[in-house]
Amino acid sequence: SQTIHQWPATLVQPVGSPLSLECTVEGTSNPNLYWYRQAAGRGLQLLFYSVGIGQISSEVPQNLSASRPQDRQFILSSKKLLLSDSGFYLCAWGTSEPQHFGDGTRLSIL
Amino acid sequence: QQQVKQSPQSLIVQKGGISIINCAYENTAFDYFPWYQQFPGKGPALLIAIRPDVSEKKEGRFTISFNKSAKQFSLHIMDSQPGDSATYFCAASPHRYSGAGSYQLTFGKGTKLSVIP
Numbered sequence: 001s002q003t004i005h006q007w008p009a010t011l012v013q014p015v016g017s018p019l020s021l022e023c024t025v026e027g028t029s030n031p032n033l034y035w036y037r038q039a040a041g042r043g044l045q046l047l048f049y050s051v052g053i054g055q056i057s058s059e060v061p062q063n064l065s066a067s068r069p070q071d072r073q074f075i076l077s078s079k080k081l082l083l084s085d086s087g088f089y090l091c092a093w094g095t096s097e098p099q100h101f102g103d104g105t106r107l108s109i110l
Numbered sequence: 111q112q113q114v115k116q117s118p119q120s121l122i123v124q125k126g127g128i129s130i131i132n133c134a135y136e137n138t139a140f141d142y143f144p145w146y147q148q149f150p151g152k153g154p155a156l157l158i159a160i161r162p163d164v165s166e167k168k169e170g171r172f173t174i175s176f177n178k179s180a181k182q183f184s185l186h187i188m189d190s191q192p193g194d195s196a197t198y199f200c201a202a203s204p205h206r207y208s209g210a211g212s213y214q215l216t217f218g219k220g221t222k223l224s225v226i227p
Contacts (some may be wrong), residue, residue: 016224032213043219090153098144101153
């Protein structure tokens with residue numbers, strides 16, 4: 001069966017520090033991969049998606065970037081975090097419908 | 111045109127009652143409508159989904175009703191239980207593969223359901 005892993009579960013970072021969140025999927029090949037950010041009371045905002053290795057599409061221009069170095073690995077990065085980057089970050093995968101989510105990373109910026 | 115509007119924002123239901131959450135969409139290209147359930151500190155989990163070729167789908171105590179002409183769909187939770195207390199999201203996506211970016215879900219803003227004993 002397919003599983004999705006995200007780490008870390010929680011992260012506290014100072015403003016201006018770099019960020020790297022990792023997501024891996026097991027049990028499937030060539031999945032579509034997605035990064036979402038969830039803010040309280042605002043639903044899920046799609047940040048990036050990828051349909052293959054090295055293929056990244058950005059939905060919202062911002063301080064973040066994404067990379068897909070391997071078929072089942074998706075990384076969310078930032079060179080310098082802003083206070084506004086705080087939130088709950090979710091990775092998801094799907095080969096068609098539906099999308100399946102990981103348990104997220106709670107990111108707090110100090 | 112990409113929005114999915116969800117209501118109410120929060121809902122309190124007595125144990126054993128019926129919980130009803132409504133969503134409306136504008137984009138006629140949407141062809142797949144899932145509902146997700148999210149508990150605190152966890153990612154959303156798929157609960158039930160429907161395509162517009164049927165007007166209703168039932169799985170256990172959960173039912174989706176779909177009105178294609180009105181571009182509305184709703185989630186009904188029968189015999190609501192305290193364990194159903196969670197945030198529920200409706201979503202929609204176009205079905206037909208159209209290249210990069212397909213199967214993108216547009217989410218409603220969520221409904222926080224509290225079922226009281």
